[in-house]
Amino acid sequence: MTNTEIILDIGGMLLFLIVLTLLVKPLGTYMTNVFQSKRTFLSPILMPLENLVYKAACIKQDEEMDWKDYAKAMLLFNCLGLIVLFLILLLQGILPLNPQGFPGFSLDLAFNTAVSFVTNTNWQAYSGESAVSYLTQMSGLAVQNFLSAATGMCIAVALIRGFTRHTSQTIGNFWQDMTKSVLYILLPISIIAALLLISQGVIQNLDPYTNSSLLQPIQTSDGQSIKNQTLPMGPVASQEAIKEFGTNGGGFFNVNSAHPFENPTPLTNFLEILLILLIPFSLTYTFGRFTGNTRQGWALFTTIMMLFIIFLGVMYLSEYNGNPLVQPGVNGSYMEGKEVRFGIGGSVLFAVSTTATSSGAVNTMHDSLTPIGGMVAMLLILLGEVIPGGVGSGLYTILAFAIIAVFIAGLMIGRTPEYLGKKIEVFEMRMSVLIVLTSGILVLLFVAVALVTYSGISSILNPGPHGLSEILYAFASVSNNNGSAFAGLNANTLFYNLLTAIAMLVGRFVPAIAALAMAGSLAKKKYIPPGIGTLPTHQITFVLWLAVVILIVGALTFFPALSLGPIVEHMIMHAGH
Amino acid sequence: MKYITTALKLFAILMVLVGIIYPVAVTALAQLFFPREAGGSLLYDSGGNLTGSVLIGQPFSDPKYFWPRPSATSGYQYNPLASGGSNLGPTNKDLIDQISNRTELLKSSGIQAPVPSDLVESSASGLDPHISMQSALIQIPRVAKARNLDEETLRKLVLEHVEERQFGFLGEQRINVLKLNLALDSMK
Numbered sequence: 001m002t003n004t005e006i007i008l009d010i011g012g013m014l015l016f017l018i019v020l021t022l023l024v025k026p027l028g029t030y031m032t033n034v035f036q037s038k039r040t041f042l043s044p045i046l047m048p049l050e051n052l053v054y055k056a057a058c059i060k061q062d063e064e065m066d067w068k069d070y071a072k073a074m075l076l077f078n079c080l081g082l083i084v085l086f087l088i089l090l091l092q093g094i095l096p097l098n099p100q101g102f103p104g105f106s107l108d109l110a111f112n113t114a115v116s117f118v119t120n121t122n123w124q125a126y127s128g129e130s131a132v133s134y135l136t137q138m139s140g141l142a143v144q145n146f147l148s149a150a151t152g153m154c155i156a157v158a159l160i161r162g163f164t165r166h167t168s169q170t171i172g173n174f175w176q177d178m179t180k181s182v183l184y185i186l187l188p189i190s191i192i193a194a195l196l197l198i199s200q201g202v203i204q205n206l207d208p209y210t211n212s213s214l215l216q217p218i219q220t221s222d223g224q225s226i227k228n229q230t231l232p233m234g235p236v237a238s239q240e241a242i243k244e245f246g247t248n249g250g251g252f253f254n255v256n257s258a259h260p261f262e263n264p265t266p267l268t269n270f271l272e273i274l275l276i277l278l279i280p281f282s283l284t285y286t287f288g289r290f291t292g293n294t295r296q297g298w299a300l301f302t303t304i305m306m307l308f309i310i311f312l313g314v315m316y317l318s319e320y321n322g323n324p325l326v327q328p329g330v331n332g333s334y335m336e337g338k339e340v341r342f343g344i345g346g347s348v349l350f351a352v353s354t355t356a357t358s359s360g361a362v363n364t365m366h367d368s369l370t371p372i373g374g375m376v377a378m379l380l381i382l383l384g385e386v387i388p389g390g391v392g393s394g395l396y397t398i399l400a401f402a403i404i405a406v407f408i409a410g411l412m413i414g415r416t417p418e419y420l421g422k423k424i425e426v427f428e429m430r431m432s433v434l435i436v437l438t439s440g441i442l443v444l445l446f447v448a449v450a451l452v453t454y455s456g457i458s459s460i461l462n463p464g465p466h467g468l469s470e471i472l473y474a475f476a477s478v479s480n481n482n483g484s485a486f487a488g489l490n491a492n493t494l495f496y497n498l499l500t501a502i503a504m505l506v507g508r509f510v511p512a513i514a515a516l517a518m519a520g521s522l523a524k525k526k527y528i529p530p531g532i533g534t535l536p537t538h539q540i541t542f543v544l545w546l547a548v549v550i551l552i553v554g555a556l557t558f559f560p561a562l563s564l565g566p567i568v569e570h571m572i573m574h575a576g577h
Numbered sequence: 578m579k580y581i582t583t584a585l586k587l588f589a590i591l592m593v594l595v596g597i598i599y600p601v602a603v604t605a606l607a608q609l610f611f612p613r614e615a616g617g618s619l620l621y622d623s624g625g626n627l628t629g630s631v632l633i634g635q636p637f638s639d640p641k642y643f644w645p646r647p648s649a650t651s652g653y654q655y656n657p658l659a660s661g662g663s664n665l666g667p668t669n670k671d672l673i674d675q676i677s678n679r680t681e682l683l684k685s686s687g688i689q690a691p692v693p694s695d696l697v698e699s700s701a702s703g704l705d706p707h708i709s710m711q712s713a714l715i716q717i718p719r720v721a722k723a724r725n726l727d728e729e730t731l732r733k734l735v736l737e738h739v740e741e742r743q744f745g746f747l748g749e750q751r752i753n754v755l756k757l758n759l760a761l762d763s764m765k
Contacts, residue, residue, distance in 0.1 A: 008742065008745075008746045011746055012746045012747055015746070053587070053590055053591075056586060056590055057583055057586035057587040057590060058582070058583060058586065059583060059587070069580075072580060073580050073583075073584065076580050076581065076584045077584045077587070077588065080584050080585065080588050081588065084588070084592070127659070127660075127661075129657070129658055129659075129660065130658055130659065138596055138597070138600040139592065139596035139597055140596070142595065142596060142600065143591070143592050143595055143596040146591070146595040147588075147591065147595075175583060175587055178587065178591075179587070179591075182591055182594070182595060186595075187594075187595065187599065190599070191599070191602075191603060194603045194607075195603070195606060195607070195610070195611075198603075198607045198610075198611045198614055198615050199610075199611050199614060200614070201614045201618050201631075201632055202614070203614070203615055203616065203617045204603060204604050204607040204608075204615040205604060205607070205608070205615055205616055205617075206604060207616070209658075210617070210619070210627065211627070212619070212627040212628060212629045212630070213626060213627065213628055213629075214629070214635050214636070215628060215629070215635055215637070215642070215755065215758055215759065215762070216635070216636070216637050216638070216639050216642055216758075218636045218638060218653060218654070220652070220653045224653075226636075226653045229629060229633070229635060229655065229656070229657055230657060230658055231617055231619075231629075231630055231633060231657050232657055232658065233617060235600045235603070235604055237603065237607065237615070238599060238600040238603040238604070239600070242595075253660050254659070254660045254661055255660040255661055255662065255701060255702045255703070255704075258660075258662070258700075258701035258702040259660050259702050259704065260630075260632035260633055260634075260702060260704055260705070260706060261617065261632060261633070264618075264632050265743060265748070266742065266743040266747035266748025266749070267743050267744075267747060269747070269748065270747055322694075323667045325667065325668065325673050326672070326673055326676045326677075326694075326698070329677075329680050329684075329691050329692060330676065330680060330691060330692055330693075330694050330697060330698075331691035331692065331693055331694060331711075332693050332694035332695065332709070332711070333694060334667075334694060334698070335646075335694045335695045335698040335700075336662075336663065336665070336667075336672065336676075336698040336699060337662045337663065337664070337698075337699070337700075337701050338698075338700070338701055339700055339701050339702060339705050339707075340646070340695050340700070340705055340707040340708060340709060340749055340751045341705075341707055341748050341749060341751055342748055342749065343748055343749030345748075345749075346747070346748050346749070347701075362701075363701065364701050365662035365663070365664055365701045367662075367664040367665070367666060368662060368663065368664060368665060368666065368667065368672075369667075370667050371667060371668075461664055461665075462664075462665060462666035462669045463669065463670075464668060464669075465668075466666035466667075466668060466669065469666075486664070486666075487661075487662070487664050488664035488665070488666070569666070569667070569668055572668050573667055573668050576668070
């Protein structure tokens with residue numbers, strides 16, 4: 001790579017981050033207004049629709065829920081989604097809109113896939129273009145893309161209300177939060193995004209797959225003559241938009257956003273990354289605005305952005321340096337598992353964004369990243385999906401980290417810990433620890449199980465420490481509801497389908513319920529005005545402290561495992577040169 | 578459970594809205610405003626036969642065509658029904674052997690070292706329609722010889738097909754192999 005190319009890459013990334021930052025305040029404000037039931041510019045169109053939904057579903061607009069009812073409604077709604085999607089996957093063969101005649105999924109794969117989409121993970125043990133009908137994509141999988149993202153937002157907003165309400169029993173109404181998230185936030189932007197993507201070449205049709213002749217017929221290695229190529233079709237753009245915007249990440253096709261029909265140009269790549277990061281970053285502003293002190297929101301934003309930029313830099317450097325083992329006689333950037341139109345810059349920015357959030361869409365094969373590049377992706381997931389994490393889930397996880405940070409700081413300076421005028425007590429700490437450590441415990445436990453069973457290690461593709469990385473990545477990804485993979489691992493086995501499904505369910509709903517319980521407990525508390533002993537949580541000291549707490553928790557939990565996987569592989573790669 | 582009926586009703590309403598109305602409406606708008614793009618940016622020859630999509634790469638091994646990137650799709654290279662990368666890790670011996678075999682093959686076809694990385698390292702999708710400009714330029718002597726053409730003419734053709742970074746900074750400079758080869762066939 002020439003210096004000009006590096007400058008263009010870095011300039012492109014900086015411009016991207018500036019665009020993102022400029023959008024945080026408007027979208028954050030808009031989301032605040034939506035959840036506070038204030039008028040927005042879309043109200044004239046959407047308010048009648050919203051009222052119609054409430055009327056049809058018999059939802060009373062003035063009814064509020066305590067945290068237990070809120071949690072029950074959330075679980076019930078998600079359970080229903082799980083059952084419906086499970087049935088669609090099983091029965092796909094006899095349902096309409098299936099021009100390729102794909103049969104239903106096997107039981108274990110249907111269960112795994114249904115759990116995966118309901119938990120906002122979008123781990124995919126199947127290959128879209130050769131297994132999934134248009135109806136399943138649109139009315140099964142994409143519905144959960146919307147609803148799981150909306151569920152995340154509901155929980156985040158409920159927790160925000162916990163901080164802003166005083167001596168209150170209730171934290172909002174789940175049905176209304178769900179309806180508002182879909183109608184006002186996810187749907188309008190998805191429509192615009194889908195049309196922008198189509199204008200660049202993302203496909204959107206219901207045609208059967210098309211046969212086209214090859215310009216030069218070829219012979220396969222076993223002597224077969226190939227004269228035609230079958231081009232897959234489908235309603236891709238409508239799914240692509242919400243897949244990115246809801247940090248879901250489940251590709252229409254097997255290779256996800258690396259597929260030219262999902263991500264045809266550098267501009268679609270830019271847009272897709274922007275969609276992935278928009279809501280998670282903007283929710284920090286929503287948080288600040290809700291609490292009446294936007295500086296609290298910017299403090300969280302700064303922490304996240306700082307860590308994001310550091311990890312982006314490390315991965316770019318590692319991919320830029322490439323793989324010394326293949327260098328002799330080969331010139332240019334390391335392109336194994338990358339697409340020419342994105343280059344190193346567009347590939348790295350996507351890989352960091354998709355693992356920093358809980359998206360898990362990929363435009364680059366993470367299994368083929370350099371050891372340190374792959375480790376950055378893994379570490380971003382392992383840190384608990386807080387930089388900035390998934391839609392909603394990222395915010396409630398970073399708030400748990402903030403509470404832990406306040407608590408530890410409180411112990412060190414000998415004061416009662418407070419955050420935003422709420423006293424942090426044993427219950428809040430318990431819930432925060434539950435939110436932060438559930439996924440870590442799942443990862444270590446399940447990786448251990450996989451490593452000592454034949455079913456676990458027989459799915460590995462790459463030998464040596466990279467094989468350990470494949471398993472570690474898989475359980476990091478499912479436990480934190482990311483969904484990307486070191487895809488060499490053969491995940492469609494009974495063992496992995498069941499184990500990853502359990503990890504996804506526990507990793508999603510234990511922290512979610514803990515966040516709601518904490519919301520309930522915080523809402524009941526009185527407001528304590530800040531005194532001289534209160535630790536200010538909107539200043540740079542706290543920003544740095546919070547970053548350190550996030551990194552230390554992650555490092556203490558995962559350093560041993562990482563050193564046996566990617567770190568050893570990095571050393572092998574450089575020693576072999 | 579007092580919430581069951583509410584949950585059922587709300588789920589049904591939202592499922593119809595985002596699972597049917599939304600994708601169908603977007604499809605209708607797409608067919609109205611961007612029919613070519615929404616249909617897969619398909620290419621037809623003068624006889625009206627479908628010859629592929631601008632966005633999906635095709636396999637080429639004949640010396641008279643420009644060769645694309647290696648593809649790891651199963652069945653055959655550039656099989657759009659099995660999109661995928663090699664998923665080989667950076668220290669895997671298979672990967673290192675593959676890359677060195679491809680480098681040797683290119684050298685034996687008359688290409689002078691060093692070889693651009695995108696021409697010997699397989700893409701993420703296995704369907705990458707592009708190669709770098711350098712990868713096209715180094716193939717000119719071979720194509721020229723196979724087609725009995727002047728190298729300078731080919732060089733011009735290649736340079737005409739260079740797509741720059743979008744808006745000058747996004748993505749990477751590249752060449753669409755299928756378009757270039759179609760242009761080659763239509764010469765003379």
